């Protein structure tokens with residue numbers, strides 16, 4: 001049912017990522033497309049798998065668990081892109097290859113405990129609230145240093161980069177200074193990954209150094225919830 005149009009939107013998004021990378025003198029393969037599948041039916045995820053996508057972003061642990069169960073045995077990697085509550089740290093460690101949204105020492109410590117228990121390491125990104133929006137999760141820029149410092153002593157949790165969500169704006173150029181700032185911060189702390197860019201502004205993010213873009217709507221169409 002979705003096959004044709006979904007496959008087409010995937011290839012269009014891939015082309016747009018590649019062109020933005022080339023404009024910035026980067027290699028397209030250095031940008032991971034995380035297909036944000038929150039609110040998307042399992043059937044559509046299967047179509048996306050058939051079209052070659054493997055990494056899916058979810059924003060609710062329970063929804064991700066249900067989809068993972070339905071797709072067990074398939075080559076799917078799940079990323080947590082939404083806010084993670086500490087009491088969901090256990091299931092999150094069991095399910096997600098990467099958690100994009102760590103924003104407190106207490107969450108880091110909860111993840112460390114569960115990762116140790118599970119005998120695995122847990123890659124994470126720190127979410128930074130660069131615009132200082134009240135409504136957004138993430139650490140303010142001035143708390144990034146202390147959080148990165150607290151993470152250094154952990155044995156199982158590995159901070160591999162930074163993530164940010166800019167304020168919504170029709171104009172993608174409004175995101176550019178924030179993405180540039182996130183890259184400067186990642187360089188300062190020696191982090192490799194930058195998770196930035198959504199449907200409305202992923203090309204700007206790629207031009208500014210994104211190593212992962214989180215794209216939902218332009219792949220799967222409008223969702224029931226944000």
Ligand SMILES: *Cc1c(COP(=O)(O)O)cnc(C)c1O
Nearest residue numbers: 036059081198199214215216217
């Ligand atoms: C929903 C969501 C996305 C995808 O947004 P689109 O505008 O649909 O591409 C990306 N990142 C996060 C954190 C999200 O919650």
